[in-house]
Amino acid sequence: xxxxxxxxxxxxxxxxxxxxxxxxxxxxxxxxxxxxxxxxxxxxxxxxxxxxxxxxxxxxxxxxxxxxxxxxxxxxxxxxxxxxxxxxxxxxxxxxxxxxxxxxxxxxxxxxxxxxxxxxxxxxxxxxxxxxxxxxxxxxxxxxxxxxxxxxxxxxxxxxxxxxxxxxxxxxxxxxxxxxxxxxxxxxxxxxxxxxxxxxxxxxxxxxxxxxxxxxxxxxxxxxxxxxxxxxxxxxxxxxxxxxxxxxxxxxxxxxxxxxxxxxxxxxxxxxxxxxxxxxxxxxxxxxxxxxxxxxxxxxxxxxxxxxxxxxxxxxxxxxxxxxxxxxxxxxxxxxxxxxxxxxxxxxxxxxxxxxxxxxxxxxxxxxxxxxxxxxxxxxxxxxxxxxxxxxxxxxxxxxxxxxxxxxxxxxxxxxxxxxxxxxxxxxxxxxxxxxxxxxxxxxxxxxxxxxxxxxxxxxxxxxxxxxxxxxxxxxxxxxxxxxxxxxxxxxxxxxxxxxxxxxxxxxxxxxxxxxxxxxxxxxxxxxxxxxxxxxxxxxxxxxxxxxxxxxxxxxxxxxxxxxxxxxxxxxxxxxxxxxxxx
Numbered sequence: 364x365x366x367x368x369x370x371x372x373x374x375x376x377x378x379x380x381x382x383x384x385x386x387x388x389x390x391x392x393x394x395x396x397x398x399x400x401x402x403x404x405x406x407x408x409x410x411x412x413x414x415x416x417x418x419x420x421x422x423x424x425x426x427x428x429x430x431x432x433x434x435x436x437x438x439x440x441x442x443x444x445x446x447x448x449x450x451x452x453x454x455x456x457x458x459x460x461x462x463x464x465x466x467x468x469x470x471x472x473x474x475x476x477x478x479x480x481x482x483x484x485x486x487x488x489x490x491x492x493x494x495x496x497x498x499x500x501x502x503x504x505x506x507x508x509x510x511x512x513x514x515x516x517x518x519x520x521x522x523x524x525x526x527x528x529x530x531x532x533x534x535x536x537x538x539x540x541x542x543x544x545x546x547x548x549x550x551x552x553x554x555x556x557x558x559x560x561x562x563x564x565x566x567x568x569x570x571x572x573x574x575x576x577x578x579x580x581x582x583x584x585x586x587x588x589x590x591x592x593x594x595x596x597x598x599x600x601x602x603x604x605x606x607x608x609x610x611x612x613x614x615x616x617x618x619x620x621x622x623x624x625x626x627x628x629x630x631x632x633x634x635x636x637x638x639x640x641x642x643x644x645x646x647x648x649x650x651x652x653x654x655x656x657x658x659x660x661x662x663x664x665x666x667x668x669x670x671x672x673x674x675x676x677x678x679x680x681x682x683x684x685x686x687x688x689x690x691x692x693x694x695x696x697x698x699x700x701x702x703x704x705x706x707x708x709x710x711x712x713x714x715x716x717x718x719x720x721x722x723x724x725x726x727x728x729x730x731x732x733x734x735x736x737x738x739x740x741x742x743x744x745x746x747x748x749x750x751x752x753x754x755x756x757x758x759x760x761x762x763x764x765x766x767x768x769x770x771x772x773x774x775x776x777x778x779x780x781x782x783x784x785x786x787x788x789x790x791x792x793x794x795x796x797x798x799x800x801x802x803x804x805x806x807x808x809x810x811x812x813x814x815x816x817x818x819x820x821x822x823x824x825x826x827x828x829x830x831x832x833x834x835x836x837x838x839x840x841x842x843x844x845x846x847x848x849x850x851x852x853x854x855x856x857x858x859x860x861x862x863x864x865x866x867x868x869x870x871x872x873x874x875x876x877x878x879x880x881x882x883x884x885x886x887x888x889x890x891x892x893x894x895x896x897x898x899x900x901x902x903x904x905x906x907x908x909x910x911x912x913x914x915x916x917x918x919x920x921x922x923x924x925x926x927x928x929x930x931x932x933x934x935x936x937x938x939x940x941x942x943x944x945x946x
Contacts, residue, residue: 367496368560368735368881369512370486371521372661375554376708377480378526380542396470396477397444399537403466406532407438407448415452417531418489422452425461443470445477450532459641460491464528480554481525488524492641493559494632494650495887507886512558512734513719515712522549522708549709555665556711560739561657561882565872567631570658571610573833573873574629575601577752579613580828591828594781594821595748602630611635617668617746624668625746632659649885657882662742666706673704675741676714687729691717739881749877752825754812755869757862760822762811769793770803770815780818789815830858830865 384395408424409415415422427435438448445468454460465482489497499508499517511517526546530537538546545551564570578592579599592599598616603609612630616623632654633643643651664672677700680691688696694713704710718737720729743749763771773792777785789800800815808814813822834842838857845853 366883366885367510367512368733368883369662369738370493370496370559370884371484371512372486372493372557372559373482373484373663374522374525374556375480375482376522376525377478377552377554378538378542378545379552380477380479382475382477383540394444394470394474396468396474399477399479400440400444400446400468402533402535402537403446403448403468403529404438404440406529407450407466408436409450409532414455415532417452417528420491421455422462423455425451425453441469443472443474444468445470454491457491457645459645461639461641462487462491464488464525466529481529483525483528485521485524488528490887492646492650494646494653495884498886498888510719510731510733511886513715513731515716518712518715522551522712523547549707549712551708553666553669553706553708553711555663556669557661557663558734558738559659559661560735561632561653561884562629562660562876563656563879563882564658564876567633567658568609569868570872570876571613571629571631573868574613575610576829576832577825577869577873578615580824580832582824582828591821591824594818594824596781597747604634609634615747619667622667623665624671625665625742626661626663627742627747628659628661628663630659630661632657635659647887650887653882653884658876660739660742660881662738669706669711670704672718673706673710673714675737676717677704680717683729690720690729735881743877748817751814751817751821753874753877754808754814755822755825756812757826757866759811759813760826763807763813763822766807768803770795770800771807774815775819777819780820785816826862829869830861833865833868834861 380396380399382395411424411426413424415424424436425434427437434451436448436450438446440446447465447467449463449465451461451463462484467480468477469480470477484493486493486497496511499511499514499520500506501508501516508514508517523546526538578595578597579590579601582589582591590599592615596617598618600614600616601610602612602614604611611634612628614626614628617625617627636643636654643654646654680688680696680700683691694716699710699713699717704714715734716731719734720731721736722728723730770789770793773789777788777792779788782788786797786800790797793800804815834857838861842854842857845851845857
């Protein structure tokens with residue numbers, strides 16, 4: 364059965380457009396960009412009763428109403444003939460299924476160029492929702508292609524789908540000449556790209572609550588505040604329900620200075636669907652199992668993060684031998700390795716293809732698998748540090764404190780925790796070699812579950828604030844009374860019980876989810892229901908374990924359907940155009 368571990372989620376792509384009709388002497392002539400904005404306005408504000416057929420679905424536009432007064436098709440004009448708009452459509456047969464495409468045209472002051480930004484979800488555009496990944500079939504054979512997240516033809520399709528969608532709804536050609544060539548070649552700037560996966564959890568609400576306790580605990584430091592996420596160089600934001608106080612989701616951000624690198628969200632997909640007025644009744648059996656049995660994980664690479672992904676692929680490609688490099692001849696490896704990377708479709712598509720190849724057995728051939736094989740461990744371990752969090756235990760922390768070792772003292776009293784070159788600082792403070800520090804790190808991580816590459820305060824604060832935070836109200840009252848009465852034995856008993864309870868919850872609820880592989884999802888065919896999901900066995904067990912560790916710790920898409928423009932006129936793609944889309 365075909366399966367995939369990640370879903371192609373939102374893409375924000377920006378195309379630079381040149382004005383072919385700039386003429387300073389013809390100030391009265393309508394600007395090229397004003398005409399383009401007029402077309403975008405028509406796309407974003409279709410007639411309410413006009414059907415719009417895209418791919419295999421028939422949609423009608425959604426406008427703001429009493430039930431949903433803030434969301435609907437709209438267009439707002441801006442300076443120099445630009446504007447911002449969104450098109451929201453609902454499936455005629457299943458009105459709960461919505462697709463949304465946001466567009467913005469920003470025109471330069473001298474009218475010489477403009478920037479068209481499109482924000483869309485390729486999976487939703489193809490199958491009506493983004494619970495499961497979409498089928499991609501070979502244009503010639505009709506066979507389902509494995510792992511669409513890394514399939515060359517599928518990537519070529521989804522990274523350009525937003526622009527294809529605009530032309531399909533308009534029922535006319537919007538992009539010609541240099542603009543069309545830029546789209547085809549992938550010379551489109553990526554503001555951000557998001558993928559989604561699902562992780563099996565025992566209890567979604569309690570898992571999210573404990574993640575908040577572990578990462579988001581508010582801690583006073585000096586005259587300010589920090590959180591445990593601060594120790595890891597992360598920003599953290601919870602999303603509680605204002606009435607029930609249940610945590611519906613949490614969001615992490617990794618920054619480089621002030622620039623965002625990656626964002627990762629963990630949330631209850633069922634609560635998200637409910638907020639969008641979508642019921643589980645509209646989903647397949649497989650999708651319901653995914654929603655009810657897993658926590659959703661969205662991984663977003665911003666422009667600077669995309670550059671990190673590309674550089675990881677460059678390193679991997681450089682390490683390959685001549686025979687292996689032949690597999691990547693068609694992606695222009697000499698250019699990919701020699702030039703400075705940019706956050707564009709051209710670069711990211713090649714990076715994903717390279718990073719998704721792993722070696723079968725130790726000396727076997729390279730084989731393409733899901734991009735999730737690289738992306739998910741990278742996001743969870745290199746960004747969120749799940750591997751560190753899941754190893755923390757009270758006993759391991761106490762054993763570290765009992766060590767009589769200068770390196771341990773240097774770690775505990777490090778004046779700049781979390782700063783770079785921790786190895787050098789520890790070695791200088793302990794009066795030993797850098798090699799000794801590295802050896803102690805490996806030894807203690809194995810023996811005690813503590814990694815001295817991370818600040819001592821991370822472990823101390825998680826263990827101290829965690830067990831106090833999860834204590835029940837009656838026990839907290841008991842502790843306060845014990846302190847008031849000077850009853851040390853009762854106070855110790857309270858802390859011992861709270862620590863044991865926190866350890867149990869982390870071991871039973873949090874750690875299994877953090878350490879688990881992504882949920883294997885069946886692919887969804889746009890033309891039919893998805894078969895029931897089974898707990899699919901991974902068919903890549905013989906992959907080299909070394910290859911499975913990320914280096915950083917021509918195919919066609921389905922045939923396009925008939926499309927109608929906003930005026931209701933038919934806009935069938937010609938055979939030649941259809942071939943071009945799938946080349």
